[in-house]
Amino acid sequence: MSRQIVTCFEDYQKARISFVQNIATFAERPQNIDALKESGVMLLLKPLITDPVPSVCLSASLALGRLANASEEMAEAVVQNDILPQLVTSLKEQNKFFKKSAAFIIRSVVKHNAALAQAVVESGALESLVSCLQEFDPGCKESALFALGYIARHNGDLAQFVVDAGAVPLTVLCLQEPELTLKRVSASTLADIAKHTPELAQVVADSGGIGYLVPFVSSADTKLKMQATACLAQIAKHSVDLAEQIVGAELFPRVLDCLKDSDASVRKNAATLIREIAKHSLDLAKYISDMGGIPAVVAFTNETLGADRLPGVMCVGYIAAFSEALALKVITSKGIAPLVHCVVTEPADYLKAAAAWALGQIGRHSADHAKAVADEGVLPKLVTVMVHEKATDDLRAKCKAALKAIIGKCVFLPALEPLLLQPAAPKEILKYIVEQYAKVLPSDVEGRKQFVSCGGLQRIQELDAAAEEGSRLKTAIAQVNACYPVEVVRYYTPGYKSELFQKIEEFRP
Numbered sequence: 257m258s259r260q261i262v263t264c265f266e267d268y269q270k271a272r273i274s275f276v277q278n279i280a281t282f283a284e285r286p287q288n289i290d291a292l293k294e295s296g297v298m299l300l301l302k303p304l305i306t307d308p309v310p311s312v313c314l315s316a317s318l319a320l321g322r323l324a325n326a327s328e329e330m331a332e333a334v335v336q337n338d339i340l341p342q343l344v345t346s347l348k349e350q351n352k353f354f355k356k357s358a359a360f361i362i363r364s365v366v367k368h369n370a371a372l373a374q375a376v377v378e379s380g381a382l383e384s385l386v387s388c389l390q391e392f393d394p395g396c397k398e399s400a401l402f403a404l405g406y407i408a409r410h411n412g413d414l415a416q417f418v419v420d421a422g423a424v425p426l427t428v429l430c431l432q433e434p435e436l437t438l439k440r441v442s443a444s445t446l447a448d449i450a451k452h453t454p455e456l457a458q459v460v461a462d463s464g465g466i467g468y469l470v471p472f473v474s475s476a477d478t479k480l481k482m483q484a485t486a487c488l489a490q491i492a493k494h495s496v497d498l499a500e501q502i503v504g505a506e507l508f509p510r511v512l513d514c515l516k517d518s519d520a521s522v523r524k525n526a527a528t529l530i531r532e533i534a535k536h537s538l539d540l541a542k543y544i545s546d547m548g549g550i551p552a553v554v555a556f557t558n559e560t561l562g563a564d565r566l567p568g569v570m571c572v573g574y575i576a577a578f579s580e581a582l583a584l585k586v587i588t589s590k591g592i593a594p595l596v597h598c599v600v601t602e603p604a605d606y607l608k609a610a611a612a613w614a615l616g617q618i619g620r621h622s623a624d625h626a627k628a629v630a631d632e633g634v635l636p637k638l639v640t641v642m643v644h645e646k647a648t649d650d651l652r653a654k655c656k657a658a659l660k661a662i663i664g665k666c667v668f669l670p671a672l673e674p675l676l677l678q679p680a681a682p683k684e685i686l687k688y689i690v691e692q693y694a695k696v697l698p699s700d701v702e703g704r705k706q707f708v709s710c711g712g713l714q715r716i717q718e719l720d721a722a723a724e725e726g727s728r729l730k731t732a733i734a735q736v737n738a739c740y741p742v743e744v745v746r747y748y749t750p751g752y753k754s755e756l757f758q759k760i761e762e763f764r765p
Contacts, residue, residue: 286326298323298333305342305361310353317357325364331372334365340379347384352393359388359399363406370410377407377414382421389426394435401427401438405445412452419449419456424463431468440483443469447487454494461491461501470505473526478519485514485525493532499540503533508547515556524564527556531571538578545582550575551589558594562602566610569598573614580621587628592618596632599641608641609654616658623667630671635659636678643680656684663688667696669703673710686719687729694735704739713740714748721750 297319304316320339324331334340339361346358362381366373376382381403388400404423408415418424423445430442446465450457460466465487472484488507492499507529514526530553534541544550553575557568572591576583586592595618598611615638619629641647642655663685666672669692675681676689693712697704707713716736723730737745 298330298337302337302339302342305339305346305357314353314357317354317361321357321360321364323364324361325367328368328372331365331368334361335372335375340365340376340381344379344381344384347381347388352391352396355388355391355396356393356399359385359396359403363399363403366403366406366410370414373407373410373414377417382407382417382423386421386423386426389423389430394433394438397430397433398435398438398441401430401441401445405441405448408445409448409451412456415449415452415456419459424449424459424465428460428463428465428468431465431472436477436480439472440477440480443472443480443483443487447483447490450487450494451490454498457491457494457498461498466491466501466505470502470507470510473507473510473514478517478522481514481517482519482521482525485511485522485529489525489529489532492529493535496536496540499533499536502529503540503543507533508544508549512547512549512552515552520560520564523556523560524567527553527567527571531567531574534571535574538582541575541578541582544575545585550582550585550591554586554589554591554594557591557598563604563607565598565602566607569595569607569610569614573610573617576614577617580625583618583621583625586618587625592629592632592634596634596637599634600637605648605651609648609651612638612641612651612654612658616654616661619658619662620665623665626662626665627668627671629662630666630668633674635662635671635675639675639678639681639685642685643682659685660688663692666692669693669696669700669707673712676712676715677710683723683729687727687732690716690719690729690732690736694732697736697739708740708744708748713745717745717749 301316301320301323304312305320320334324334343358343361346354362376362385366376385400385403388396391397391400404418404427408418427442427445430438431446433439433442446460446469450460469484469488472480473488475481475484488502492502511526511529514522515530517523517526530544530549534544534549550572553568553571557565557572560568572586572595576586576591592615595611595615599608599615602608602611615629615634619626619634638655638659642652642659647655663672663675672689672692676686676693681689693707693716697707713736716733719729720733720737723733
């Protein structure tokens with residue numbers, strides 16, 4: 257009789273193991289999630305995650321984690337069915353395998369939204385997760401770091417909870433571990449914390465994170481480089497002081513080598529990091545220039561397409577904005593051509609807008625800078641993009657600002673001719689062009705002749721007929737007309753030829 261009881265118990269145990277393993281396997285496929293949800297599998301798994309048989313417990317945790325990972329509704333069910341307290345207990349009292357499984361479930365729950373992450377924080381899981389960072393097992397630390405990073409990434413308040421739980425110093429210690437995967441996850445978690453506010457980024461810096469992250473920029477491991485550059489960019493973006501700390505940790509020329517990396521994500525993150533440093537001050541922009549950063553960023557911008565191009569475009573604009581010398585360095589590094597290419601060929605309006613803004617930053621400094629930009633045929637292209645019917649308001653605003661800045665400095669009148677004669681040029685741009693002619697023509701005899709021969713004066717008279725009285729355009733047209741004899745102006749006025757023919761018909765010799 258006792259033998260039969262033992263056999264029945266063994267069969268029952270095998271059945272439980274088979275059940276949870278099958279559920280874990282089914283949960284791997286997204287198409288099975290709805291069926292598992294409708295079958296009420298969550299309530300069946302709940303008691304099994306504390307089963308005395310380790311294989312049952314681990315398989316049940318794996319199944320639960322996969323279900324929560326695949327569906328926000330299933331993640332909410334984990335919270336609603338009071339499974340979180342059991343997970344917190346597992347994190348505190350069980351061995352490393354149970355802790356890894358519990359951390360995996362928590363990570364799968366919190367990834368979906370801030371409300372679920374807040375529920376996990378309120379359950380007391382943070383302290384238990386942080387305690388896992390002191391475990392000897394690297395896998396246990398990695399699982400806990402994933403969960404902490406997923407909690408912190410949602411908003412600054414949740415990230416502050418993670419910091420208050422003491423996670424940052426222990427995460428920095430994990431950067432020093434020999435395991436590559438642990439280094440990667442640690443860098444990612446620090447980025448999730450630092451991205452929200454200057455104060456949180458300062459906590460990471462004060463814990464020594466920068467000193468360990470910067471050497472990883474030269475790592476032979478692609479994923480570690482990617483995570484390190486991303487984390488440093490999240491720190492650098494907040495303030496001049498943080499950016500200077502990163503530069504002072506000998507970031508250059510390491511990061512410039514990353515711009516030539518074979519991995520697209522590494523290249524993009526490196527360009528983003530340089531951009532976040534360059535935007536803060538003239539001194540940092542000059543330092544980047546002195547280290548050979550401008551040609552490197554221009555080359556990156558020239559060789560990259562799509563969304564990955566954005567940090568390079570903006571970096572060029574930030575650097576050029578600070579001074580004439582830096583803008584000239586961008587010009588001599590052939591930095592205008594990739595920006596023009598971006599304006600003309602990129603389908604995304606936000607990329608076109610960024611490139612237009614950068615061109616404006618280059619051309620706004622002096623007549624020489626404006627001429628260098630205009631010589632690339634930029635002005636008519638900006639107008640074409642600006643007046644496109646599908647252009648966003650931001651793109652139109654950026655193009656208008658760039659045109660105003662470049663035209664306002666351009667004294668090389670042949671560069672303005674295509675823009676003046678372009679039928680699509682809107683009035684808000686034409687007024688800047690005519691005002692520029694009004695400034696230059698009075699002292700330029702050859703310019704006045706060329707203006708007539710190219711059809712500019714005739715175009716001015718056409719604009720005069722449609723301009724509103726008292727407007728800036730009307731005033732600028734009057735100033736241009738004052739540069740010519742009255743009979744010349746009358747000759748090119750619309751309708752004047754008809755008057756002449758009428759006089760011929762009426763004339764009696």
